[in-house]
Amino acid sequence: MPTINLWATDGYISTPGGKSIYIWGFTDQEGGSAQLPGPTIIIKEEQPPAETVFDINLTNNLNEPVSLTFPGQKNVKVNGQRVQPQYNNGELVSLTNYALPGETITYSVTTSSPGTFLYESGTNPFKQVQMGLYGAIIVRPCDYEPHETGLCTAYGTGTGTEFDREYLLVLSEVDPAFHQAVKQGRDYDTRQFKPRYWMINGRCAPDTMLPDYTPQLPNQPYGAMILMEPGEKVLLRYAGAGIQNHPLHPHGHHTRLVGLDGRLLQNINNGEVNDLSYERFTVLAAAGQTCDQIYTWAGLGFDPATNPIPTTIPNLRNMSIGHLGWTLWSGSPYLGHKGELPSGMVSYNNAGEEYFMLHSHAELEITNWGAYPGGLMTMIAVYPPGTLGFNQGMLPTSL
Amino acid sequence: MKVDIRIAVTDGWIDTPDGIKHYIFGFVDITGVPEAEIFNYCGKAELMAPPLVFIVGDEVYLTLTNIGTPTRPDLDDPHTIHYHGFPNQIAFYDGVPEPSIAVPVGRNFTYYYKPLNPGTYMYHCHQEPVEHIQMGMTGPLIVRPADYDPDYPEYKTAYGHGTGTEFDREFYIFLSELDCHIHDLIAKVQDPDWTEYKPTYWLINGRSYPDTITNPTPCCLQQQPWSALIRANAGEKVLLRFVNLGFQQHALQLPGTVFKIIGMDAMRPLGRNGEDLSFFKNVVYISPGQSTDAIFTVPDPFQGQAGFPVVLSLYNRNLNKNYTAGMVPGGMISQVHIYPPGTLPPQTAPNQ
Numbered sequence: 001m002p003t004i005n006l007w008a009t010d011g012y013i014s015t016p017g018g019k020s021i022y023i024w025g026f027t028d029q030e031g032g033s034a035q036l037p038g039p040t041i042i043i044k045e046e047q048p049p050a051e052t053v054f055d056i057n058l059t060n061n062l063n064e065p066v067s068l069t070f071p072g073q074k075n076v077k078v079n080g081q082r083v084q085p086q087y088n089n090g091e092l093v094s095l096t097n098y099a100l101p102g103e104t105i106t107y108s109v110t111t112s113s114p115g116t117f118l119y120e121s122g123t124n125p126f127k128q129v130q131m132g133l134y135g136a137i138i139v140r141p142c143d144y145e146p147h148e149t150g151l152c153t154a155y156g157t158g159t160g161t162e163f164d165r166e167y168l169l170v171l172s173e174v175d176p177a178f179h180q181a182v183k184q185g186r187d188y189d190t191r192q193f194k195p196r197y198w199m200i201n202g203r204c205a206p207d208t209m210l211p212d213y214t215p216q217l218p219n220q221p222y223g224a225m226i227l228m229e230p231g232e233k234v235l236l237r238y239a240g241a242g243i244q245n246h247p248l249h250p251h252g253h254h255t256r257l258v259g260l261d262g263r264l265l266q267n268i269n270n271g272e273v274n275d276l277s278y279e280r281f282t283v284l285a286a287a288g289q290t291c292d293q294i295y296t297w298a299g300l301g302f303d304p305a306t307n308p309i310p311t312t313i314p315n316l317r318n319m320s321i322g323h324l325g326w327t328l329w330s331g332s333p334y335l336g337h338k339g340e341l342p343s344g345m346v347s348y349n350n351a352g353e354e355y356f357m358l359h360s361h362a363e364l365e366i367t368n369w370g371a372y373p374g375g376l377m378t379m380i381a382v383y384p385p386g387t388l389g390f391n392q393g394m395l396p397t398s399l
Numbered sequence: 400m401k402v403d404i405r406i407a408v409t410d411g412w413i414d415t416p417d418g419i420k421h422y423i424f425g426f427v428d429i430t431g432v433p434e435a436e437i438f439n440y441c442g443k444a445e446l447m448a449p450p451l452v453f454i455v456g457d458e459v460y461l462t463l464t465n466i467g468t469p470t471r472p473d474l475d476d477p478h479t480i481h482y483h484g485f486p487n488q489i490a491f492y493d494g495v496p497e498p499s500i501a502v503p504v505g506r507n508f509t510y511y512y513k514p515l516n517p518g519t520y521m522y523h524c525h526q527e528p529v530e531h532i533q534m535g536m537t538g539p540l541i542v543r544p545a546d547y548d549p550d551y552p553e554y555k556t557a558y559g560h561g562t563g564t565e566f567d568r569e570f571y572i573f574l575s576e577l578d579c580h581i582h583d584l585i586a587k588v589q590d591p592d593w594t595e596y597k598p599t600y601w602l603i604n605g606r607s608y609p610d611t612i613t614n615p616t617p618c619c620l621q622q623q624p625w626s627a628l629i630r631a632n633a634g635e636k637v638l639l640r641f642v643n644l645g646f647q648q649h650a651l652q653l654p655g656t657v658f659k660i661i662g663m664d665a666m667r668p669l670g671r672n673g674e675d676l677s678f679f680k681n682v683v684y685i686s687p688g689q690s691t692d693a694i695f696t697v698p699d700p701f702q703g704q705a706g707f708p709v710v711l712s713l714y715n716r717n718l719n720k721n722y723t724a725g726m727v728p729g730g731m732i733s734q735v736h737i738y739p740p741g742t743l744p745p746q747t748a749p750n751q
Contacts, residue, residue: 160671195594245648245686247686247687247689249483252486254666274674275671275674277671278663278666281484281665281688281689282664282687282688282689284689300488300513309511310458310460311460311510312509314506314508318506319500319501320477320502320503320526321500323496327497327498329500355497355498357495357498361646361686361689362646363528363529364529364594364596364646366529369592369594370590370592370594370595372527372528
């Protein structure tokens with residue numbers, strides 16, 4: 001039975017503008033700082049009929065009670081008893097069993113389905129979830145095998161959810177005034193909630209495009225840049241950890257929604273399978289919801305030798321290239337090729353890869369306190385065939 | 400078929416029913432305009448932007464020409480066109496400045512695409528999109544199926560013969576919001592804080608009710624050419640092409656009839672094995688960057704009695720959005736006018 005140790009504690013995160021924001025959050029390192037989002041928990045299901053159970057030891061190093069809820073999981077127990085809302089003199093104080101400051105509590109969780117889920121605080125959740133006490137859970141199907149044809153799936157073999165790479169995008173929004181009030185022990189009027197930052201995996205763009213575990217963001221370990229090769233199936237797992245809904249639009253292609261809230265979009269009636277998945281170019285990632293989708297991009301078959309683009313490339317000195325002196329562009333319209341860029345232009349292009357924005361279409365959310373570019377935005381980088389490592393964009397099989 | 404279009408980007412001023420004019424950025428169609436005359440279009444941006452209508456298989460060459468912003472001559476912003484939702488688009492033609500090219504003042508760039516799938520799309524500028532979308536650089540885009548033929552009812556469809564998407568008339572229902580404080584700041588060379596975004600107007604096809612159902616006059620709506628009035632004969636099938644390029648979700652309803660949702664984001668709702676997942680709705684709930692194709696059958700409530708045209712109301716069930724800067728009624732409201740069968744001639748273009 002897998003056991004995960006989490007500590008609820010505090011820490012700081014950075015914004016691209018250089019601001020520091022006080023957070024509460026989880027860490028899986030004793031004595032560590034809170035990270036945003038909390039450590040991703042990955043569980044591989046047992047072969048049915050065996051149930052899959054995992055334990056989480058939650059140690060509370062904050063100065064008020066903290067708990068964990070597991071939306072979408074079948075059975076959650078503490079000390080062998082089903083978790084219950086907690087009351088004090090008849091007043092609801094927590095949606096579930098909690099750990100007092102300094103205390104450790106063990107939740108025993110039975111999974112209900114493969115898919116993407118959240119775990120989050122159920123104690124004073126408007127405050128504690130906003131402060132950062134949340135993370136994602138990925139449940140793998142029992143027959144999951146990375147890189148194995150037909151077995152590298154989100155929901156099990158035969159479910160049409162095969163993927164070549166996978167990326168988890170945990171979405172949230174932050175009102176820094178709220179965080180400052182909590183840091184200083186002041187009251188905060190929830191009616192005043194006004195987010196100034198929108199985040200993927202606890203980072204605002206352009207930090208979303210930095211690698212995992214980049215040293216300058218010690219408490220925001222997870223990147224959100226999506227790297228892929230043409231024609232690959234990329235599993236995008238959205239998890240809405242905030243209180244707002246975010247319309248996410250990936251450039252370059254529709255996504256096919258194959259799972260919602262950790263459930264395969266499929267009905268079986270009298271043995272007849274009805275596939276309920278569908279394609280969209282903008283998916284509303286709602287608060288508390290998870291969306292598992294397959295994205296692919298194959299291009300239009302242009303190449304300079306046999307199928308050139310049907311327009312002339314203008315003199316680039318007459319055009320506007322990139323943003324404030326930098327560009328992600330290679331200078332060529334062809335995948336895997338590089339062209340000459342105007343002098344003085346810094347290009348972050350590595351191998352002639354093409355970049356497609358993935359962003360909230362509620363466009364004020366792609367700012368950092370009003371300044372574009374920022375916020376809930378990242379890039380999908382399509383690299384030339386054979387240039388990405390085997391394990392790029394593969395999360396562990398289990399933890 | 401090869402399609403050549405030329406779109407200019409510039410600025411302009413639009414009207415709301417309270418008599419206020421608002422500064423916008425936007426597009427205007429200059430296809431076929433002689434080179435010496437294109438600068439006559441400076442300051443003539445339209446809201447909504449000129450709708451683009453293509454057929455699957457068209458070779459579309461769209462040239463964007465940046466003719467500057469006369470109200471803000473200091474502003475030397477480049478602009479782009481992003482075709483929102485075209486599958487497998489290459490970055491070079493995708494109109495996102497950070498990984499490709501944008502068009503400075505006085506320059507042209509030609510975007511190429513061969514539409515692959517029918518449906519309702521949209522296009523907009525992707526340079527500093529929070530500002531340029533809010534300022535009005537947004538329009539709808541239709542791709543018709545390859546077999547589209549308006550002379551044969553079974554081929555006058557949204558998604559092709561045999562897809563159950565036949566219609567008699569079609570209308571753009573293009574949704575956006577306008578924060579007049581932000582537009583005012585930008586006209587006055589100030590930087591807004593986008594996190595303070597708070598719309599004061601809710602628009603269909605660039606207009607706020609009652610402008611949605613009226614005609615332009617010499618003084619008003621000169622740069623908002625698109626009415627949102629839905630006129631149809633009883634018994635006809637009407638296709639509403641909803642597009643949302645605001646920053647808010649909207650909830651449009653039309654009591655008196657029921658929508659069949661036959662397309663979402665330019666895709667028929669089909670499962671992996673072709674399962675038909677179309678469904679009926681009274682409220683079209685649509686988030687920014689989404690499109691919805693809804694067909695309704697025009698009711699014949701009077702059964703031949705006098706009293707035509709019968710009026711149905713289309714409005715936002717987020718009722719706070721049926722306002723014009725606080726005045727009621729206004730905002731995201733329009734009407735369906737129903738005529739006796741055979742009254743209106745066949746439609747030759749959307750929104751007639």
